[in-house]
Amino acid sequence: MAITRKPTKAQLRRQKMEELVMYPLDWLEERSGLVGGVRYFLFRNVPADINWMQTLGSAALTAFLVQAITGVILAMYYDPSAATDPATGKPVAWESIVNITDHLFMGWLVRGMHKWGASVFIILMFLHMGRVFLFGAYKYPRELNWIIGVLILVMGMMEGFTGYLLPWDQTAYWASVVGINLNGTAPFLGPWLAQFLRGGQEIGGETLTRFYSLHMLVIPGAIIALITLHLYLVIRLGVTSPPWSKDAAGREPVDEPSSARSGLTRPVPHAEPGGRQ
């Protein structure tokens, strides 16, 4: 018979604290399985010799989240109206931007984060894309994720295009004139696309509200959906080893017959007992 020692007071207190913390988590887990899901998402195995370059995707995701959060807050103060303010004779949209930048508490910071973060997001997407290309991580079975990534990049550029008009100053206006007319020179459907983007024959109030809606609702929604798919595939297919690695994780084995391609995933050597770690 084992001797059970009476737990000390500190042990009891610790046990109580643990129960207190675990109770809501257990409650959630029992009803949704979400705790396990998050654990599965965050604490998954990756190749042992993973590289810092492989954090660029997460960095791009973080940049997107910064854009989303600062954008939501900017939308609380921004007014997408091309009408002229009778008191000052200036366009309302432009005045609201001036108000955010010069008068509202920390407005300069949040707008600055959104403005410069936009470039950071695009640059990080390109760096991530370069990493995936140079590591050969786009190869079978990850081609689809490359395609989804390209769509995210295109959507990000559309965010840049639509967001550029919103300050409604001369730069914004004429850059959008040129950008829309550039679309208009595409053969056959170009003129129709340009008129759809303008919401009419000339850039005006409808163009501004339209770009605002696209910029803050339509395209971000599409990006969120695409990022979800992108991450799903990352989790399903796993992370690739760097090309210099002797670890074969995620790489096409040369000596394996093509019939081995029948499944999406294949046994990863280091996951087997006695395999390379």
Add this chain to the structure above:
Amino acid sequence: MEPEQPSPDTEQESLHEEPHLPPPTLWPIGFAIGIVVVLVGLVINPELISSIGGAIAIVFGLLWARDATAELRGHPIVVEPERRETREAGEGMTAPPADQQGVALPHVPETAVTRSRFLEGATLGLGGVIGGVITVPVAGFMVLPGFLSQKQHKVDLGPLEKFTQGQWYVATFVVDPTQGEVSRRTAFIRNNGPAADPKTKKSVPSFSIISNHCVHLGCPVQANGPTGSILGMPTVIEHTKNGRVKLDPVVPAGYGCPCHGGQYDVEGNRVAGPPVRALDRYAFEIDNGRLILLSIYSVSHVVGTGAQAKIYKYKDAGPGEHVDGPEQWLYPLNPPHH
């Protein structure tokens, strides 16, 4: 129809033998209707309608109270269970032994429309119809207004006398006063003086009115030459129904675009840079001695100058679109313009 299977469970069986509880009473609904009538009556006719509503509420309220207190008063309402004749479990449903005749279950061909397959199809089909009924008008609302209801705007630039004959002006005006300053446009205007109409041979005023939208990508072209203050000529400001119209005298040697360096001569012909045709022009009319701008048309090139210029006109095309030569076939159909 599957017959109701009697449960072999005796405990279940005994449940059926117990007297059933009464169904939920309907009296509260009558009571609620009475209250509604009272409230409506308060708005319409407090004396008559509200009294009727009150009566309804009281009657149904009493009935409800009578029901609710039945047990307390020792008069429980008992509903006898409904009884039906039942068959023995599986009676007449036994499958023949597999080695005796045919298959135990009727064979359902793959192509047969079973109930589940029909329901699957119906759900998908109905869902598609509902989705279409919602999506089509909404998508139309998103796309079509930009193409339909595009109004033609007439722009009043003021009396003809303001335009000195042979002098170019940089005119700025609001095309659509309801849109305000965002629809302010610029045109280069020259009064060519009276000229013979080619058809009627009558002497009519002639104007060259060139839009300042570069036909490369739509930037505003500038006049290459001195303007008002340098020339020592006054800038004309007028107030018409198109807002403030400004006429700034200019002596252009041509027009240049600041964005990508397109250059045009004084009649709007392309001389250098990326533009694909000559600058667009405004049609015009003279109404009661005033110059009225009409819609824009595109021009491939202009031969000659002033009133004698031969203008090769085309339907209004977007910047960067060829209107002549083989490249015009890249843009066979433009959206409707005014």
